[in-house]
Amino acid sequence: MSAGPDTPAALWRRNLPVWAALMALLALSAWAAYWPFKTLNTVTGFAIAGAKAGLVLLVFMQLRRASGLVRLAAACGLFWAAILFTLTLADVLSRLAGG
Structure with a gap:
């Protein structure tokens, strides 16, 4: 049985790395919140939020194929x-x- 695009195995292979990346970005965001740099915290927070939003838009909302x-x-x-x-x-x- 081959793994088609809608099988559970294919969904796990696609979504698990994205979920891991989102969790890593969450950890980075929490860690960066305690940095002693005032302006750099804001810039870093917005950059991390943009990266997370981009992952959600492209992978979970499937805007690439929309x-x-x-x-x-x-x-x-x-x-x-x-x-x-x-x-x-x-x-x-x-x-x-x-x-």
């Missing part, structure tokens, strides 16, 4: 998240500038 409409919906979601982050940052910065 249709154009599904990719457009994912891009719209990322665009909307960017708008929300920008508005939150603008609010925080305006409160810091005010005193």
Whole structure:
């Protein structure tokens, strides 16, 4: 019996390394939270979060093989998240500038 693309063995071979990478990135994120570098912690945290999001998007959401409409919906979601982050940052910065 050959292992097709939807057999449990094929799914384990595809998902187990990604899960291990996500767990390693989680451990790195927890370890980096205790670094004594202020700005570098933020940059490292965002880089790790981006790597984890990229793995989830490409492997678990299967955007590599998705249709154009599904990719457009994912891009719209990322665009909307960017708008929300920008508005939150603008609010925080305006409160810091005010005193």
